[in-house]
Every structure is written in C-alpha cells, then in structure tokens.
Amino acid sequence: MFRTLLFHLLFWIEQLCTLPWLVYGLWLEKRGHTDRLRALARARNRIWTRCQLAWGGVKVRLHGTVDLPADRGAVVVSNHQGAFDIPLLGRCLGRDVAFVAKIELSRVPIVGTWMRFMGCQFIDRADRRQSLGVFKAAGEELRRGAWIVIFPEGTRSHRQEMALFKKGSLSLAVKAGAAILPVAISNSWKIQGASMDPIRPGVVDLHILPAIDPTRLTPAELDGLSEKIQADIAAKLGVAVPPPG
Numbered sequence: 001m002f003r004t005l006l007f008h009l010l011f012w013i014e015q016l017c018t019l020p021w022l023v024y025g026l027w028l029e030k031r032g033h034t035d036r037l038r039a040l041a042r043a044r045n046r047i048w049t050r051c052q053l054a055w056g057g058v059k060v061r062l063h064g065t066v067d068l069p070a071d072r073g074a075v076v077v078s079n080h081q082g083a084f085d086i087p088l089l090g091r092c093l094g095r096d097v098a099f100v101a102k103i104e105l106s107r108v109p110i111v112g113t114w115m116r117f118m119g120c121q122f123i124d125r126a127d128r129r130q131s132l133g134v135f136k137a138a139g140e141e142l143r144r145g146a147w148i149v150i151f152p153e154g155t156r157s158h159r160q161e162m163a164l165f166k167k168g169s170l171s172l173a174v175k176a177g178a179a180i181l182p183v184a185i186s187n188s189w190k191i192q193g194a195s196m197d198p199i200r201p202g203v204v205d206l207h208i209l210p211a212i213d214p215t216r217l218t219p220a221e222l223d224g225l226s227e228k229i230q231a232d233i234a235a236k237l238g239v240a241v242p243p244p245g
Contacts, residue, residue, distance in 0.1 A: 004199045007055045014051060015110045018044060022110065025117050041117035042096040048114075049091035057201025058084055058191055060092055063236075064208035068179050073142035074211070075173035076181045079162050079233050080151035081189035083197075084204070088185060089149055092206050097147045100138060100172075103130075119146060139176040147181075148172070152226065158193035160186070164242045165230045174214045174222060182209040182229045184236035207236040 021044060028037040053060070068074055076097060078089060090097055098119040106112040106122040115122075121138045124130045138148055152169035153162055173180045184207040192199045209232055214222060221228075227241075234241045 001198060003057065003201070007199055010051070010055050014048065018110065018114070022113055025113070029117070037117055038119060041114060041119075044114065045090055045096065045118060049087040052084070052087035053091060056084055056191060056199050058088070058188075059201075059203045060088065061203060061205045062092055062208070063205060064210075066094055066181065066208060066211070068181065068211050071145050072179050073145045073176065074147045074179040074181045075142065075170070075176075076147060076149040076183055077170065077173075077229055077233075078149060078151060078183040079185055079237070080153050080156050081160070081185055081187075082156055082158065082191060082193045083195045084188050084191050085151075085156075085185055088188060088204060088206060089183065093147070093181075093183075093208070095147050097149050098141070099149045100134070100151075119148075121148070135172050135175075138172055139178075142173070142176040142178040152230070156189075156193060158189050160189065160237055161239045162230065162234060162237070162242060164244060165226050167226070170214075170226050170229070174225075177215050180212040180214060180225075180229070182212070182232055183207065184209065184233040186237050207233075209233070209236070 021040065025037055025040055028040065076089065076093065078085065086099065098121070100121050100123060101115065103122040103124040105115060119141055121134045123134050142148060150169060150172065152165035154166050157163055170180065186205040186207070187202065188204045190200060191202050191204065214225070217225065231241050
C-alpha cells in the first residue's frame with residue numbers, strides 16, 4: 001500500500017512540475033507550431049514513461065524487434081491488461097506513439113492536455129459522427145508517419161485472458177494503408193489492473209510480433225485479419241482466443 005500511495009503522490013508532483021512546459025505548449029498550439037509542440041510532448045513523454053515504470057517497480061523483458069522503416073506510419077495493436085500498458089508501450093517500442101483513447105481522458109487536468117499535445121485521438125463512444133471524425137484525423141496522422149496505439153478489446157481485461165477484439169477495430173490501419181504492428185503484453189495485470197488497485201512490482205513480458213502490411217493482403221485475408229492477430233497474441237500469452245458473442 002505504501003508503494004501505491006507514493007506512486008500516486010509522485011505522479012501528481014511530476015504533473016505539476018510540467019506546468020511551465022504545458023503553458024509553453026499551449027502557446028505553441030495557439031500559434032500553430034505543431035512540429036515543435038509534438039517534439040516538446042514527446043520529450044516530456046519519454047521522461048514520464050521512464051518515471052512510471054521505475055516508480056511502479058516494473059521490469060520489462062522485451063521479445064522481438066520492430067521490422068518497419070523509420071518513416072512508415074503504423075497502428076500498434078495490443079491487448080490491454082492493466083494501467084501500466086500505456087507507459088510500457090510508450091517506453092519499449094523504440095518509437096514515439098500516440099493513443100486512441102476514450103474521451104473522458106481528455107478531461108483529466110494536465111494529463112489530457114499532454115495527451116492532446118502528443119497527438120492522441122479521443123473517441124466519444126456515444127457519438128458515432130465524432131468517432132468517424134477522430135478516425136479520419138488519425139488516418140491523416142498515420143499517412144504522415146505517426147504511430148498510433150489501439151486496444152481492440154476496448155477496455156482493460158485485468159487478467160491474462162483477453163476479451164474478444166471489437167469488430168472493425170483494425171479499419172483505421174486498413175483505410176490508411178498503414179502498417180500493423182501486433183504486440184502482446186503478458187502479466188502487466190499482476191502489477192496493477194485498474195488505476196486504483198494496489199501496485200505490486202514485477203516483470204512484464206512484451207512480445208513484438210512481425211509487422212503486417214494490409215495493402216498486400218487479399219480481401220479474404222483482410223476479412224480474417226482481426227481474428228488472426230488476436231490468435232497470434234493469444235499464443236504469446238498462452239491463453240485461448242475468446243469465443244464470439
């Protein structure tokens with residue numbers, strides 16, 4: 001419990017310490033200096049992810065390497081076990097990433113603003129028109145070479161097993177012609193499932209699977225792509241693919 005309380009205290013101290021840089025970021029955003037704003041956000045994010053993993057006592061065993069050109073946009077497709085998945089992916093892929101996240105996160109003080117600066121896209125699940133606009137904006141980012149993380153389960157599983165990937169979750173990558181990078185996160189749920197659960201230091205295995213180019217797939221392969229990726233991730237986790245429905 002002491003580690004958990006200390007972690008949350010350090011989390012908000014770090015957030016408050018970024019306020020001068022956040023104000024500078026707002027100034028850059030207002031004047032349309034997008035490249036400088038993203039550079040600022042990415043530099044800050046590298047510090048944040050390093051701190052999060054260190055304060056949580058998280059050690060990572062990395063399996064596999066990224067086999068994509070440096071300028072190729074990609075959708076990172078990952079299972080979602082717990083609260084530390086975001087700093088894990090932000091730290092361990094060797095690339096700066098943004099996330100497709102629920103719109104509620106955009107309203108969290110300081111945190112939501114930094115996420116916006118990073119290029120994160122916020123979806124209102126109750127508003128289909130807004131969601132379509134978000135995916136259009138994300139597609140433009142991908143065509144400019146960005147890396148965007150999606151969690152096709154839609155929420156944290158809080159366990160080793162996965163929920164079924166949501167239908168159409170890979171449409172963003174397919175429509176943008178971006179590469180797809182499947183990633184399997186194993187045992188992060190044991191460290192912390194929900195954000196307010198106790199933190200228990202431990203080891204997480206992060207498996208980087210071979211990248212997929214959707215532009216080279218047949219219509220039949222595209223139709224079964226979500227199922228194939230989930231099966232590949234499940235194999236790394238040592239669990240069964242959840243049944244439909």
